[in-house]
Amino acid sequence: MKKALHLWHRYLGLIIAIPLLVISLTGSILVFKEELDHLIMPELAKVDAQVGTRLPYDQLNTLLKNRFRDYEIGSWEIFDDGQTADRIYLIKHGTLDWYKVYLDQYAGTVRSEPVPANFYLTDWLLDLHYKFLIGETGLWITGVASIILLFMGISGLVIYRQFWKKFFSLRLNVKRTAFFSDLHKLTGIWSAPILLVLGFTGAYWNISEIIHHQFEHHDEEKVVTGPLYNQALSLDAMAKNAQTQMGGFRTTYLLFPFEEGRQITFFGEVGDIGVLSSEYSSTVTFNKESGVLEPNFDIREAPAFFTVVDSFRKLHFGYFAGLTSKIIWCVIGLTPLIFTITGSYLWLRRRKPNQSRKQVPLSAQL
Template sequence: MRKKFWKLHSWLGLVCGLGLLVIGLTGSVLVFHQEIAKTLHPDEVLNAPLSSDSQRLATSELTTRVEKAFPDFWIRGWLFNTDSEYRDRAYLMKRDTDDWYVLYIDPYTAKTSERPLPYDETIYGWFVRLHYTFFADHWGMGIAAFFALGYIILGVSGIYLHRPFFKALFRLRWGASARILFSDIHKAVGIATVPMNLILGITGAYWNIAHIAHELIEHAHEEEEPMANEYAGTTERIDSLSAIAEQSIPGYALNYIYFPTEEEPMFYLYGQHPGASSFRSLYGSTIWVSAETGEVTHSSDLREAGFWAQVTDAFEPLHFGSFGGVTTQVLWCLAGLSPSILSLSGTLIYIKRGRRKKGRRTATAQPSRPSQQRIPCETT
């Protein structure tokens, strides 16, 4: 059984190695994407310095200014930044297209980026697409899900193969052969990061598989999704959404609005219930509000949701390590680097082991030298 696990672990590591390296490195960047954007593009993502009397402008005023400044676009979603240092993000769609753009806007001054950016041109959007889809849309999501499942199997098989892990965790035999040193590094890194890696693998695989399953179900019932058209009465009701949400879920923190369309005249609100723990996402409690009547047609308080809904809502802080502040983010960032080390060390171990076996076979195949070799005499 142990030999079979070795083969499974080795071959799966070779097959998934490069993909996991890309996913791990991009994941490490995404953990600190806001801090990276703040350093590289402070004028674009940061608000102006706030004074003691600074107040957010009304959302209707912000949306009106955005649409006047960029008449070729219309707003599909609005992300309220929970950190006052960073700007809000408006998600726009270019008219008569299905192309998505992002615009950063200061909610206190209404100052915006110079232009809406295609989603892939933002640091976050570029790394997200590479991390989850390898720039291959749904096919890429399937491939990423396969690598995530492989990562889970690698973690479980690694635990089985190195059950007395405490003996190998801090042992690095620098004076030994390269194969032994690579093996020690591989075991130490794998064992130290296995809890985080299992979390990353399970949450990532779930998201991608759930998305693919949703798309398959949707396409089975719809021949072709029509192009969305702007709903004309968005601005008239948008400022009342917070009050409507408060009546539905007292203490509700509104974090994201998905705007209505002519085909679907509904505001979709995503936020948090009051007193939400750090293991809760920013979007776990949802409210649907009719854009035509202002009536709440659906309300879901995460506190009253089922067990599985609460588990999957915790996946976001668990996946990005945000539940423990900077400390867990640093740990998750380091865990994201581990696939690179494991892929490299595992490949080197495989190569060294292959050369060693080849050397043994060659030595066995050579005939032993006789003690006395008879040389036939040449006759004339």
């Protein structure tokens, strides 16, 4: 059993080596996505509003509609930290194509013209990380890679089931094969818990997205030709109503009805629910035509399953404990590079004696 598991561990590791390297390296970079955006394009992503308040949603919405008459707003990332610009995602009329612009929510100025959603460096890396830049096919690839990563982590712990004896076992004054073997095992022991979390959460998201595409709206996608909701409705009134309906609710994301069956949904966070609760944990929804309040979702009243799923965001991106957890997640995300180098070397070393023997004439082997 152990021998078979070892073989599966070895060959599956070789199969997913390249995809896993791409996923892990991009993931390590994306842990600091916000910081990188502020650093490399501050004129777009960063605002300076130490004194001041956000402008009303309706005022900003009117500004966007007048500026981009050939587009409709599909979603709106909302920030009120005085440092990060709002991110607006537009859908071009007559298409299914999404575009992105930056908005200074304090000064009321649009920072950029519409560009494809994966145009900027970190957005391109996110698309590479999540879909390998090839859409739904990429979802399948990263989903399978995540499942195999789960198997690799579990099988590695089973193969070296007495791993607790080797938490600090790294022989230095030995041959390269022995050193690489120790490094491979030691790296796996230390990184396995986090890699299992990353693999599980990644696989869950990919599978969920695939199911959504295949069964929920695949045949319902329609091009956008005009307003997605009743333009007489006030976003400010709905936002105020959301706060009234759900005590402590703070809006962080606004989703418009770009698909059949969707309404206007305010995503946000509420207080006193734990360090792993995401900033999109709760929702308040309004009818897109009448503005009537529809059933909301308060994470504080939800079953445990939904609380666990909501925690996946912070667990996957590692920002639940500030800079400390981000650094740990970034470093652990680089460990597949060590696995690939050491694992490939050990595999080649094991094959070399057999290959050398095959090259010797049969008469010399007798």
